[in-house]
Amino acid sequence: MPKINALETGSSEQRNSLNHQAIEDYLKTIYMLAMEETPVTTSRIAEARDVKPGSVTSMIQRLAKLHLVNYEKHYGVTLTDAGTKVALEVIRHHRLIELFLIEALGFTWDEVHEQADILEHVISEKLEERIAAALNYPQFDPHGNPIPSREGVMHSVEAEPLSALAAGVRARIAYVLNDENSEMLRYLAELGLTPGAVLEIKQVAPFAGPLTVEIEKESRVIGHTIASAVMVTREPADEPVAP
Amino acid sequence: MPKINALETGSSEQRNSLNHQAIEDYLKTIYMLAMEETPVTTSRIAEARDVKPGSVTSMIQRLAKLHLVNYEKHYGVTLTDAGTKVALEVIRHHRLIELFLIEALGFTWDEVHEQADILEHVISEKLEERIAAALNYPQFDPHGNPIPSREGVMHSVEAEPLSALAAGVRARIAYVLNDENSEMLRYLAELGLTPGAVLEIKQVAPFAGPLTVEIEKESRVIGHTIASAVMVTREPADEPVAP
DNA sequence: CTCATATTTTAGGTACTCCAAAAATAGCAT
DNA sequence: ATGCTATTTTTGGAGTACCTAAAATATGAG
Numbered sequence A, B: 001m002p003k004i005n006a007l008e009t010g011s012s013e014q015r016n017s018l019n020h021q022a023i024e025d026y027l028k029t030i031y032m033l034a035m036e037e038t039p040v041t042t043s044r045i046a047e048a049r050d051v052k053p054g055s056v057t058s059m060i061q062r063l064a065k066l067h068l069v070n071y072e073k074h075y076g077v078t079l080t081d082a083g084t085k086v087a088l089e090v091i092r093h094h095r096l097i098e099l100f101l102i103e104a105l106g107f108t109w110d111e112v113h114e115q116a117d118i119l120e121h122v123i124s125e126k127l128e129e130r131i132a133a134a135l136n137y138p139q140f141d142p143h144g145n146p147i148p149s150r151e152g153v154m155h156s157v158e159a160e161p162l163s164a165l166a167a168g169v170r171a172r173i174a175y176v177l178n179d180e181n182s183e184m185l186r187y188l189a190e191l192g193l194t195p196g197a198v199l200e201i202k203q204v205a206p207f208a209g210p211l212t213v214e215i216e217k218e219s220r221v222i223g224h225t226i227a228s229a230v231m232v233t234r235e236p237a238d239e240p241v242a243p
Numbered sequence C: 001c002t003c004a005t006a007t008t009t010t011a012g013g014t015a016c017t018c019c020a021a022a023a024a025t026a027g028c029a030t
Numbered sequence D: 001a002t003g004c005t006a007t008t009t010t011t012g013g014a015g016t017a018c019c020t021a022a023a024a025t026a027t028g029a030g
Helices: A021-036 A042-049 A053-065 A081-105 A113-119 A125-134 A182-191 A224-229 B021-036 B042-049 B053-065 B081-105 B113-119 B125-134 B182-191 B224-229
Strands: A069-071 A077-079 A170-176 A198-204 A211-215 A218-222 A230-235 B069-071 B077-079 B170-176 B198-204 B211-215 B218-222 B230-235
Touching: A021 A042, A021 A053, A021 A077, A021 A081, A042 A053, A053 A069, A053 A077, A077 A081, A081 A113, A081 A125, A081 B125, A125 B081, A182 A224, A218 A224, A224 A230, B021 B042, B021 B053, B021 B077, B021 B081, B042 B053, B053 B069, B053 B077, B077 B081, B081 B113, B081 B125, B182 B224, B224 B230
Parallel strands: none
Antiparallel strands: A069 A077, A170 A198, A170 A230, A198 A211, A211 A218, B069 B077, B170 B198, B170 B230, B198 B211, B211 B218
């Protein structure tokens, strides 16, 4: 049967695979948090991973010893190149798997996050490659997020939250935040707010109030929370009808 | 990100999911070994799992406490109903995954075992179901082994090793043993010795010598080791040509 | 009954976690 | 700028889930 331990228990030899579930998860978490905001502090990691700060500190120290993060006491962590590479590989796995579950197995976009969070750590290079091939080497995951390349390059998309737009603007949905929130995803799908959809802002209520948008010829009212989670790029104004 | 621990660390509450990697692997190992031969001893498990006997004893004691095995010191283990159910579920996962990797992702039958050994522990019920559906609820895995039903029923196939047949007999390959031996699988595929193939014994050399068989109109000489790993059912003699 | 062998026990190690106390930093009033 | 409190971070001790190595013990063959 299996040999799971990537870094052989008890052996001091550090195989080229630094691929422990927990290690990968920490690196991924750090990567994601750094994208949001820097510095990445112990407590932010603890909250994201749902463990106590003490656990985070000791893991960080371990990661530092493995040269996966740079660590200065009390001042947060940053990923080293090696750490970034691992994080991006895990993210690549995650996003490919999400897409595969939807495209090949009929899952919906609100169902795939959990399963991908587990599978991302256990697929072989070969399986990753086969999945990518089956999906025709996709660039984006089902939530509109870019999929890092095998070499560890991720092209980020310039986008702004839907909530930042003014009335009259047309925009295309690039991606959605909070892709782990199934309920929100289901609601968004219901409203037609999925990546690629084009909409026009009709009305913006002040004081973080609801937006009224037109999408697929339907008028929809959207709360501010939701609108902040939907990232869009601006589109040229409505098609100029022949004069 | 994820919550992996099925039985919450530190909590004494025993969730209904007894699904730890290691536990599942032990149960599966015990199931498989029991199929081969009984009793299932500590040392057989240790060898199969490639750990030391001491580790096996302590795991067995843990499994006994969880009512997954019946254990009497020095006399080997048997699975309880609960233990059998877990083992069969894992085997179901394994075999479905093997088939899926081949059918949906273009793997060959010698490449899938390792990956399936890992994935078998981490697919959700829903994913299992989607995979089964995508494969049209298959009955057999790529090596000819029966896939247990979702309810935990496995129909075993009556078959005998190819090495047990006498010259002149026709037989159909049911399944192959040692499905973790990639090299042997590759060799078998090359010879056309895959489940479903029909062959006729032409010659049997004595003293565990090689067999000569005709398969797909080709004559092949097969060593005794290989012939012992190929399980067959007898077929009626050659098609009776119209008189 | 004795001895080789298999099994179990004991002690100790790594990976991860938690909790609680100690230490360091940061925020703020003066 | 200084000093005090609030917050964050680190440390230390302990627990579970594995594992190994080696000592102790039970079994069955002769």
